[in-house]
Amino acid sequence: MKKIIAVLLVFFYMSILKISAQTIEGKISVNGNAIASASVNLLKAKDSSLVKAVLSNDSGYYAIPVHQPSQYLVQVQAIGYETFYSKPFTYNNSKETMAPIELLEKKQDMNSVTVSTQKPFIQQQIDKTIVNIANSVTAVGSNVWEVLDKVPGVIVDNSNNAISLQGKSGVMIYIDGKPTYLSGDQLSNLLKGMDANNIQNIEVMTHPPAQYDAAGNAGIINIVTKKSKVKGLNGSLTAGYGQGRFPRQNYNGNINYRNGKVNVYGNLGFSKAKNWNSNTITRDFAATSSEPAITSAQNAYNKNKWEDYSYKLGVDYYLDTVNTLGISVNGDINPNRGNGSNSTYFSSLSKLDSVATTTNPSIGRWTSITYDLNYKHDFKKEASYIMADFAYSKFNNRYNEDYNTYKYDVSCNLLQNDGLNPIIRKGNLPSLIEIKTGKIDYVLPLSGKSKLSAGWKSSFVRSDNNAQYFNLINDIWQTDLGVTNHFLYKENINAGYLNFNKEFAKNWSIQLGLRGEQTVSKGYQYINDSTVKRNYFQLFPTAYIQKKVGENNTYGLTYNRRIMRPDYEDLNPFLYYLDPYVYQQGNPFLQPQIANSVEISYSYKSLLVTSLNYTHTSKVIGDLLKQNDATRVTFQTKDNLGTTDNINLSVALNLPVTKWWTSNNSINAWRNIIDGMYLDEPIKFRKNTISYNATNTFTLPKGFKAEISGFYHSPLIWGLFDIHSQYQVNFGLQKNILKDNATIKVNVNDIFRTNRSSVDILYGNINATAYNRWDSRRLNISFTWRFKKGTFKSRNHEGSASDEEQNRIKSK
Numbered sequence: 001m002k003k004i005i006a007v008l009l010v011f012f013y014m015s016i017l018k019i020s021a022q023t024i025e026g027k028i029s030v031n032g033n034a035i036a037s038a039s040v041n042l043l044k045a046k047d048s049s050l051v052k053a054v055l056s057n058d059s060g061y062y063a064i065p066v067h068q069p070s071q072y073l074v075q076v077q078a079i080g081y082e083t084f085y086s087k088p089f090t091y092n093n094s095k096e097t098m099a100p101i102e103l104l105e106k107k108q109d110m111n112s113v114t115v116s117t118q119k120p121f122i123q124q125q126i127d128k129t130i131v132n133i134a135n136s137v138t139a140v141g142s143n144v145w146e147v148l149d150k151v152p153g154v155i156v157d158n159s160n161n162a163i164s165l166q167g168k169s170g171v172m173i174y175i176d177g178k179p180t181y182l183s184g185d186q187l188s189n190l191l192k193g194m195d196a197n198n199i200q201n202i203e204v205m206t207h208p209p210a211q212y213d214a215a216g217n218a219g220i221i222n223i224v225t226k227k228s229k230v231k232g233l234n235g236s237l238t239a240g241y242g243q244g245r246f247p248r249q250n251y252n253g254n255i256n257y258r259n260g261k262v263n264v265y266g267n268l269g270f271s272k273a274k275n276w277n278s279n280t281i282t283r284d285f286a287a288t289s290s291e292p293a294i295t296s297a298q299n300a301y302n303k304n305k306w307e308d309y310s311y312k313l314g315v316d317y318y319l320d321t322v323n324t325l326g327i328s329v330n331g332d333i334n335p336n337r338g339n340g341s342n343s344t345y346f347s348s349l350s351k352l353d354s355v356a357t358t359t360n361p362s363i364g365r366w367t368s369i370t371y372d373l374n375y376k377h378d379f380k381k382e383a384s385y386i387m388a389d390f391a392y393s394k395f396n397n398r399y400n401e402d403y404n405t406y407k408y409d410v411s412c413n414l415l416q417n418d419g420l421n422p423i424i425r426k427g428n429l430p431s432l433i434e435i436k437t438g439k440i441d442y443v444l445p446l447s448g449k450s451k452l453s454a455g456w457k458s459s460f461v462r463s464d465n466n467a468q469y470f471n472l473i474n475d476i477w478q479t480d481l482g483v484t485n486h487f488l489y490k491e492n493i494n495a496g497y498l499n500f501n502k503e504f505a506k507n508w509s510i511q512l513g514l515r516g517e518q519t520v521s522k523g524y525q526y527i528n529d530s531t532v533k534r535n536y537f538q539l540f541p542t543a544y545i546q547k548k549v550g551e552n553n554t555y556g557l558t559y560n561r562r563i564m565r566p567d568y569e570d571l572n573p574f575l576y577y578l579d580p581y582v583y584q585q586g587n588p589f590l591q592p593q594i595a596n597s598v599e600i601s602y603s604y605k606s607l608l609v610t611s612l613n614y615t616h617t618s619k620v621i622g623d624l625l626k627q628n629d630a631t632r633v634t635f636q637t638k639d640n641l642g643t644t645d646n647i648n649l650s651v652a653l654n655l656p657v658t659k660w661w662t663s664n665n666s667i668n669a670w671r672n673i674i675d676g677m678y679l680d681e682p683i684k685f686r687k688n689t690i691s692y693n694a695t696n697t698f699t700l701p702k703g704f705k706a707e708i709s710g711f712y713h714s715p716l717i718w719g720l721f722d723i724h725s726q727y728q729v730n731f732g733l734q735k736n737i738l739k740d741n742a743t744i745k746v747n748v749n750d751i752f753r754t755n756r757s758s759v760d761i762l763y764g765n766i767n768a769t770a771y772n773r774w775d776s777r778r779l780n781i782s783f784t785w786r787f788k789k790g791t792f793k794s795r796n797h798e799g800s801a802s803d804e805e806q807n808r809i810k811s812k
Contacts, residue, residue, distance in 0.1 A: 003283075003617065004247050004804045010401070010563075011793075012347070012669070019362050019423060020233070020460040021546050022065060022093065022095070022656055023063045023065055023066065023095055023605075023721075024042065024063070024064045024066055024072070024074070024091065024098060025061070025062060025064070025096070025097055025098065026062060026074075026094070026097060026099070026100065027056075027060045027062075027351065028040070028060040028062065028076055028078075028099070028100075028101045028103060028382055029055050029060050029101070029102060029103070030081065030101065030103050030104075030105070030158075030360035031102075032505045033306040034056075034060030034061075034214065034505065034546075035056060035060050035077075035078055035081075036056055036057060037055050037056065037058065037061075038055065038056040038060070038076055038078040038080070038103075039053060039055060039076070039077040040054050040055070040056060040064065040070055040074065040075075040076050041053045041061040041064070041074070041075040041076075041077070042064045042074060042075075043072065043073050043074070043075055043610050044070065044071070044072060044796050045070075045071035045072055045089075046071060048073075048178075048651070051066075051072070052064050053131070054064060054605075055795055056550055056744040057551050057552065059300050061551040061552070063217030063552065063605050065550075065605075065655065065656060065658065066091055066093075066096075066132070066392070068093070068427055068656070068659035068660065068699070069091050069092050069093045070090075070091060071088055071089070071090055071091075072086045072089060072090075072091055072533075073086050073089070073090070074086040074098060074101075074290030075083060076101055076103065078103060080105065080106055081104060081106055082103065082105070084103055084106045085086070086098065086101075090624070091270050092391065093659055095111055099732045103288075105301070105372075106345055111453060111586075112407075119124050120504035121541070121796075124442075124591050129205075130201050130202070130203050130366050131201060131203075131204070132200070132201045132504045134180065138703050143233065144191040144199060144223060145191040145520070148163065148191070148202070148221070148747040149274075150236065151369045153354050155663075157579065159448075163221070165349040172220050172221075172326055173191070173220075173221050173223070173392055174212070174220055174221065174222040174223065175222075175223050177563050189197040192225075193426070194383045195444075199223060199224070199280055200224045200225055201224050201761050202221065202224070203220075203221070203222040203223075203224065204220075204221055205220040206220070207544065207558040207559075207560050207599065208220045208542075209443060209499050209500045209501075209511060209513045209542055209544075210497040210498065210513030210514055210515040210540070210541075210542055211453055211455055211497050211499055211513075211515075213457075213495070214495075214515055214517055214538070214540040214561075214562050214563045215562070215563060215564060215565065216564070218597070222278075225599055230591065231255070232257075232258055232558070232709070232788070233257045233258075233788060233789040234255075234256055234400070234784070234786070234787065234788035234789070235249075235253065235254050235255035235256065235786075235787055235788075236251045236253070236254060236784055236786045236787070237252070237783065237784070237785050237787075238250075238251070238252045238253070238782060238784045239251050239782065239783050240780065240781065240782035240783070240784075241387050241780070241781055241782075242273075242778075242779065242780040242781075243778065243779050244775035244776075244777060244778035244779075245276055245775050246273070246274035246275065246303075247273075247274065248271070248272065248273035248274070248777065248778075249267070249271065249272050249273075250270070250271035251269065251527075252267070252268070252269040252270075253267070253268050253271045253749075254267040254268075255267075256313070257469075261317060261318040261319070262315065262316070262317055262318075262636075263315065263316040263317075263318070264314070264315050264506065265312075265313075265314050265315075265316075266312060266313045266314070267310070267312040268310070268311055268312075268313065269308070269310040269311075270308070270309055271307070272306070272307045273305070273306060273309045273779045274303065274304070274305045275303070275304055275306075275774070275775055275776075276301070276302065276303045276304075276774065276775055277301075277302055277770070277797040278299075278300065278301045278302075278372075278770060278773045278774075279299075279302075279342075279770065279771070280297070280298070280299055280300075280770070280771040280772075281296075281297075281300070281582070281635055281766045281768065281769070281770045281773050282295070282296070282297050282298070282299040282768060282769045282770075283295070283296045283298075283767070284522045284631045284767040284768070285627070285632055286591060286630075287607060287628040288629055288630050288719075290630075291630065291791070292349060293348065294346055294347070294348050294353070294363075294629075294632060295346070295347045296344055296345065296346050296581070296632060297318040297342075297344070297345045297347070298342055298343070298344040298345075298579075298582070299342060299343050300340065300341070300342035300578065300582075301340070301341055301342070302338060302339070302341075303338070303340075303471075304336060304337065304338040304339070305336065305337045305338075306334060306335070306337075307334070307335055308332060308333070308334045309332065309333040309337070310330075310331070310332050310333075311330065311331060311332075312328065312330035312331075313328065313329055314326065314327060314329070314330075314372075315327055315328075315329070317443040319376075322374070322377060322379070322380075323375075323376070323377050323378075324376050325373075325374075325375050326372075326373070327371075327372065327373050327374075328371075328372045328531050328695065329369065329370065329371050329372075329730040330369070330370055330372075331367065331368050331369035332366070332367065332368045332371065333365075333366075334365070334366040334367070335364070335365045336363070336365070336799075337360075337362065337363050337364075337365050338360070338361065338363075338364075338401075338414065339360070339361050340357050340358075340359070340360035340361075340578075340680060341357070341358065341359050341360070342360075342578065342579055343355060343356070343357045343579060344355070344356045344357075344579065349639070350534065352410050352622075354407060354408060354409055354410070354415060355407070355408045355410075355412075356405055356406070356407045356408070356579065356580070356581065357405070357406050357408075357580035358404065358405045358578075359402075359403075359404045359578070359714070360401060360402065360403055360404075360577075360578075361401070361402050362401035362402070363400055364397065364398060364400070364403075365397075365398045366395075366396075366397045366398075367395070367396045367397075367398075368394065368396075370391060370392070370393040370394075370681075371391065371392045371393075371395050372389065372390070372391045373389070373390045373500075374387070374388065374389040375387070375388045375389075376388075377540040379741055381444075381445060382445065383443065383451075384443055384444055385442075385443055385664065386441070386442045386443075387440070387441045388438070388439070388440045388441075388788050388805070389437075389438070389440075390437070390438045391435070391436075391438075392434075392435070392436050393433075393434070393435040393437075393438045394432075394433070394434050394435075394580065395431075395432070395433040395434075396431075396432050397429075397430065397431040397432075398430055399429045399430070399431070400426070400427065400428055400429070401426070401427050401429070402411070402424075402425070402426045402427075403424075403425040403426070403427070403577055403579065403580075404422065404423070404424055404425075404714070405421075405422060405423040405425075405579055405580050405789070406421070406422045407421045407422070410793075413746070415476070420473070423471065423580055424471065424472035424473070425469060425470065425471050425476065425480065425577075425648045426469070426470050426472075426477070427467065427468065427469045428467075428468045428470075429468075429576075430463075430465075430466055431463070431464070431465045432463075432464045433461070433462070433463045433568065433764075434461070434466075434575065434763055435459065435460070435461050435466075435677055436459070436460040436461075437458070437459040437795075438457070438458055438459075439455065439456065439457035439458075440455060440456050440475040441453070441455035442454050442455060448502065449498070449503040450500065450501065450502035450503075450621060451502075451687070452498070452499070452500050452561075452750075453497075453498075453499045453500075453788075454496075454497065454498050454499070455496065456494075456496045456499055457493075457494075457495045457496075458492070458493070458494045458495075458496065459491075459492070459493045460490075460491075460492050461491040461492075461568070462488075462489075462490050463488070463489040463491075463572075464487075464488050464489075464491075465485075465486070465487045465488075465489075465574060466485075466486045466487075467483070467484060467485050467486070467487075467574045467575075467802065468484050469484050473585070475554065478745065483574075483575045484527065484575060485525060485526075485527045485574055485575075486525070486526035486527060487523065487525050487526075487572050487573060487588070488523070488524045488526070489521070489522070489523045489524075489568060489571055489572070489588075490521065490522050490523075490730065490762075491519065491520070491521040491522075491703075492520045492521070493517060493518065493519050493520075493521075494517070494518045495515060495516065495517040496516055496520070497513065497514065497515040497516070498513065499511070499514075499542075500512050500513070500515055501544075505564075506737070507547060507549075508545075508546070508547055508549035509544075509546045510543075510544060510545055510546075511542070511543070511544040511716075512541075512542070512544075513541065513542040513543075514539060514540070514542075515539070515540040515541075515542075516537065516538070516539050516540070516542050516769070517536060517537070517538055517540065517563070518535075518536070518537045519535070519536055519537075519538075519565070519592075520534070520535045521533070521534040521535075522534075523571060523588045525573065528712060532588045532589060534591075538563060538594070539561075540560070540561045540562060541556075541559070541562040542559070542561075543558065543559045543560075544556070544557075544558050545557045545558075545720050549796075551742060552604050552605045553602070553604060554599065554601075554602070554603045555600075555601070555602055556601040556602075557598075557599070557600055557601075558599050558600075559596075559597070559599075559600070559601070560596075560597055561594070561595070561596050561597075562594075562595050562597070563592050563593070563594055563595075564587070564592060564593045564595070564621065565592045566587075566590040566591075566592065566621060566712065569586060570584035570586050570587065570590060570621075570638050571586055571587065571588050571590055572583060573586050573587070573588050574586070577634075579765065580633070581632055581633050581634065582633075582634055582635065582636075582676055583633075583635045583636075583678065584635060584637070585635050585637045586637065586638070587637050587638050587639060590638060590639070590640065591619050592619065592621075593618065593619045593620050593621050593640070593641050594616055594618050594619065595615055595616070595617040596615070596616050596617075597613060597614070597615040597616075598613070598614055599611055599612065599614075600612050601614040607653065607654065607655060608651070608653060609651075609652045610649075610650065610651050610652075611648075611649075611650050612647075612648070612649050613625075613646075613647070613648045613649075614645075614646070614647050614648075615644075615645075615646045616643065616644075616645055616646075617644045617645075617646070617753055618772040619640040619641065619642075619678070620641045620642060620643060620644045620674070620719075621638055621639065621640060622637055622638065622639065622640075622641040622674075622718075622719025622720060623636060623639075623718070623719045623720070623721060623801045624636070624638070624641070624678065624719060625720075625761055625766050625768065626679075626766075627766055629765060632768075634768070636673035639678070639717065641668075641674065641676045641678060641683060641720065642674065642675050642676015642678075642794065643674070643675055643676060644672060644673065644674050645672075646670055646672055646673075647670060647671050648668060648669070648670070649669050649670070650666065650668045650669075651667050652665070652666045652669070653665045653666075653738075653767060660698060660699045660700075661696065661697070661699075662696070662697045663694065663695075663696045663697075663699055664694065664695045664696075665692075665693070666692070666693050666694075666699075666722075667690070667691070667692050667695050668690070668691045668692075669688070669690045670683070670688075670689055670690070671686070671687070671688050671689075672686070672689070672716070672717055673685070673686055674686075674717065674719075674720075674783070676754040678720070678763070678764070679763075679764040679765075680765070681764055683720070683763065685717050687713050687716060687722075688714075688717040689713060689715065690714050691711070691712065691713035692711065692712050692713075693709075693710075693711045693715070694709060694710055694711075695707065695709040702735075703736060704734070704735050705733070705734050705735070706731070706732070706733050707730075707731070707732045707733075707747075708729070708730070708731055709729070709730050710727065710729040710755075711726075711727060711728055711732065712725070712726070713725060713726055713727075720761065720763055721759050721761055722755070722759065722760040722761070722762070722803075723758070723761075724757075724759070724760075726755055726756070726757070727754055727755070728749070728750045728755040728776070729750070729751050729752060729754075730747060730748065730749050730750065730751065731747065731748050731751055732745065732746065732747030732748075733746050733747070734746070738785070740783045741785065741787070742783065742786070743782075743784045743785050744781070744782070744783055745781070745782050746779075746780070746781045747778075747779075748777070748778070748779050748782050749776065749777060749778050749780070750777040750778075751777070753776060753777040755776040756771070756773050756776070757770075757771070757773075758772075759770040759771075759772075
């Protein structure tokens with residue numbers, strides 16, 4: 001492990017040595033006056049494809065990092081001025097100072113009714129950076145995942161299918177202002193399936209403004225799609241195969257066709273896999289008045305098979321140039337089967353006392369469907385619009401499982417005085433969730449470089465869970481009244497917001513926002529006629545101040561307040577068994593946690609981004625264990641533990657090391673402080689953690705690209721769980737073929753099979769350890785073919801008004 005970490009650190013430190021080298025720089029002015037925030041784009045001379053884009057600062061200065069020697073030209077765009085193109089020149093891997101660029105004012109045709117200008121490629125605002133993808137050569141032949149790598153401050157980790165923003169993980173991806181709440185493979189598959197030609201712009205927000213849901217604590221990347229304006233057809237077909245201990249395969253096809261005012265789009269996907277995981281759990285039980293101290297060692301092995309059929313179909317109708325009406329339906333069908341087995345060994349005074357074996361076959365079917373209706377009207381005033389979106393989602397889970405447990409003494413005879421033995425139990429666990437959501441947003445630009453926005457959102461959720469357990473006693477199935485339960489949860493959230501921003505002289509800018517959310521919920525248990533009601537209103541302010549200083553420096557100060565509500569399943573008091581001694585249970589009394597965060601940030605030349613963040617979270621929702629020493633039963637649940645204070649320092653570098661080697665690096669160091677009371681005992685946890693991520697891309701001869709990536713994190717705390725360090729190294733290779741209309745990719749995840757989970761839990765009467773392995777090392781190969789006919793510009797149709805609520809749903 002030390003050798004692998006050393007290699008990754010060498011990549012990082014060699015990148016630091018390159019921070020001041022390999023740039024093309026210059027100044028932009030008009031009649032001797034510097035032009036700030038002009039979009040400066042470095043293009044390849046042979047085909048005008050985009051290499052890198054930056055913004056000029058308040059002195060009109062720009063500096064573009066360059067990866068390799070080649071023939072280039074510089075393009076400059078600024079609102080109100082003619083686009084400037086330099087003459088082609090040769091860059092020889094050294095600092096290049098361009099001649100001063102003098103822009104010309106754009107001439108206006110006085111006979112025209114309106115005058116329009118093309119937006120620059122990059123625009124910097126107080127709470128976000130906007131990258132205008134529409135009509136850019138960046139979109140040609142690329143997908144959204146690849147385009148994100150060119151966005152300032154964003155690092156794309158292709159091996160781990162992760163995205164970081166200014167060195168921070170946990171970025172939330174939005175599409176058209178609606179959260180996707182996807183991560184890892186699901187997120188990368190979504191973005192890799194989106195053609196960049198469909199994108200209008202990309203907004204990067206480190207602290208989301210008030211119009212976004214207050215849920216979540218990370219930054220946001222909002223992908224804004226565009227409307228189709230001309231006829232055309234495009235699509236893609238993808239096939240993939242992966243091999244770990246067991247194989248997996250996936251197939252996907254999408255198509256989009258525009259004819260006149262109607263745009264029809266669709267997607268079909270199929271995947272099939274077999275997975276495994278193993279768990280070793282050791283627990284200590286204190287002595288009681290009638291029993292000595294006991295130690296249990298549990299070994300579990302689970303295999304599951306699943307298939308997934310996904311579909312999407314939609315129609316957009318362009319009423320005229322300013323009004324658009326859209327309707328769509330999308331869903332999933334996921335049949336699955338599982339087969340688990342585990343053995344638990346109970347020992348006393350270092351001698352084996354008894355053994356319990358459990359087999360756990362299961363079968364399930366998860367289905368989901370979402371209907372979405374949306375409307376947008378663009379007003380005559382530039383950038384002014386009103387948008388409405390209404391969605392209905394239904395999630396149906398049918399899940400049946402069996403538990404067959406046999407308890408033996410040391411002579412392998414069934415225990416006679418240990419309750420029901422054997423325990424032959426079956427469970428029928430249906431779940432139905434319905435979500436109805438509507439939202440409306442209005443944006444009004446004001447005079448003096450200011451803007452006002454306002455909106456409203458309401459959601460209605462109904463979650464119905466009816467768990468039925470039966471025990472086989474004397475050859476008769478009898479209802480297990482101790483664990484059978486019926487739980488109905490209803491929730492209504494109403495939210496409204498106001499947001500105001502303004503730019504001042506001398507490169508100062510501010511933004512102030514306020515969002516109010518009212519939550520009304522009711523959880524009802526039929527089995528004992530008990531009800532838990534909540535009705536609360538919360539305000540979530542946001543504030544931003546930004547100042548640009550000198551040629552290369554930008555300083556920022558932000559504050560926000562956010563909320564994290566419990567997932568629907570975490571509120572469900574049902575019991576989900578691993579065996580009679582270990583189970584999981586929800587908590588209907590959970591309350592939402594509240595986080596207040598303040599951050600100062602600094603960036604240099606868009607190459608180095610640093611930030612120092614402090615976050616205080618109250619009523620922290622955390623995982624914990626409860627244990628009955630007499631019955632030897634342990635169960636996992638969630639509770640509000642107390643408060644957490646987090647101090648985080650992040651550093652991100654995105655630099656060329658040589659002409660053929662590009663290294664993306666991020667380091668985060670943080671300290672977590674957890675204080676509270678649990679099981680009538682004070683909780684005091686302190687932990688310092690450091691994490692490092694690196695992705696190194698190598699441009700090879702004959703059009704090949706190779707990538708080596710990896711991550712490491714030192715021990716950390718997650719709630720009351722103490723998690724050991726983890727690390728992983730990956731390798732990938734890709735090549736475009738068939739005149740760049742197809743791509744073949746091969747990669748190996750976790751080459752050295754080092755990624756595993758090891759956890760210690762030590763508090764109160766709990767003394768337990770858990771060790772988990774899974775199919776982390778896997779060879780993957782994929783082939784993608786892209787086709788198109790005609791010029792096609794379209795908007796993507798992912799997401800709905802109910803995406804925030806859907807994120808709180810967990811599927812089996």
